[in-house]
Amino acid sequence: MVALDIVHASNAQLRELGPGLVALFVGGTSGIGEFTLKAFVQNTISPRVYLVGRSASAAERIIKECEGLNKDGKVEFLQADVTELAEVDRVCKEIGTREKTLNLLVQTQGNFTFAGRQENDEGLDRKMTLNYYSRMCFIHNLRPLLRNGAASPPHFSRTLSVLSPGSERRVDLDDLELKNSYSGMKCANHTVLMNDLMTGEFASREPGTTFVHSFPAGVNTGLARGLPIWARVPLKVLTPLLSPFLVSADETGARQLFIATSGIYPPAKPVEGSPFATGTPVPKTLNVMKGGDGQTGSGGYLVNWNGEITGNKILDEYREKGASKTVWEHTMGIFDRVDKANQGKVDAGSS
Template structure:
């Protein structure tokens, strides 16, 4: 485990030279994304952050942005409205960013929640959480790769469940879990985690100049466990009376979660570039590359998931990649 003191010491080295000059946070209106933005701004470094969120969050985020500016006037936080569960909206937001920036140092993806209220689809016919946790994230990456590749040490961080993959995680006969009986909150989360890892591993192999991290944050009291839960359902009562109190007891504090994810977003422990790191370097999924996919857990330790990932490459990669390109093709 990388101790919290080590993480704080690393983050204390972030300055104008080592901070991401341009960052995009998708899912930064609450939870881990918001905590990480606060941690980055609090370094005092000069940085420009695109904060992407729904229109309903704008008023609350304007107040948050004012607070950040008071903490660090050198940090510019730009509110960018978009309903990113919709792939057409994701493409629109990416076009806005690309029209303004020639390079991108950090893409931080943390939007999503567990779909324990059952299957609900967007107007584009995609299950909402699968769009947020997988399709939209991959579309952001593919759309922004041209400007990521122009940065000195570009990094993509996807916050979900890196390292939790299993050989049987992906239902290859029903990648969108549309067939009767296949969809549940647990099945969906397991499938979306593994699809993230398989595709990010492919992208890391194809883009060796970019560092990719798929992180498992552990318990963090973000409130997302309640999102989408029907208030008076059995699951709603379970969350309210049992799960929420347990999370509150064992979860990382907001500040520590933000610091840990800032470390993952900036430290040379992941990819050999970034803020200097004297500790043990993280191990990525591609032994032949300095960069690759880093599966990072809540202790900021890495696992190559060496028994599972090769099997997923062999059995699932082509089908997942082909299907992903079929879904995203109209938006690329």
């Protein structure tokens, strides 16, 4: 376990990267995303932060609180419902008109629901889109900006997807989209494993950027607001009893920021001669971590809430059978299919 004092010391060193770091937080209007965003703003010099979410009122509150944490920071809200990939594309295009580089992409979008498959207009389940497709779409679309982040001083480029590595279960590689056999549990299993495998796939294609899938542990994030009242009420009663076992908001934000920025999770091929291309300096008591493929410093990491590497034998089995390529091809195929369908709607509307 990485001690909390080491986490705070490492986060404080983000100021050494200089002013003007650019970050995007998706799902940052509440919970883990909000906590991590605030930690980032507090520990950086004149950052430019884009906050993507649905709630304008929550964003307004967070922006005001960030002004108190760092008067020189700039946080801007981009309202979007990222259960649809068309919205992801729109936000990415908007950021591309404003920024040439991106240093950090943090994604925590998700919901907690007992509902069955709920398809959007693009034919994708909304929960799967939040947990997986939208996250990979943001990374895919923003690769040029992340690449520029790695190429430009301070040569720092990272992505963090917060979900649940270490909880891998078996999945159906013939029905990755879960069109034929959807359930809440299968959705969780598929999106966790697919996030795992894509960290390695992106890391191999973008060696100047670090890709991380992390587990936050138990945190009171407010996700239960999406549940029916019969489920919300008992959960609300139980939450105070569970509080000794939950990670606090401040600690969650600090630890996720450490995972997103520490040099113990470097990209596969950081820019040579740049002291911060691997992240904040590696603490003397720690070493560079192994990636999800078992290779030290490979650029794609599966990280537990306490900073340690996680994973299990099931994930190893899928890697050995070539599932990484299967998931990559499936995902790129989905993006192509949805893009063509959405463009068809635009063409039909303009004719």
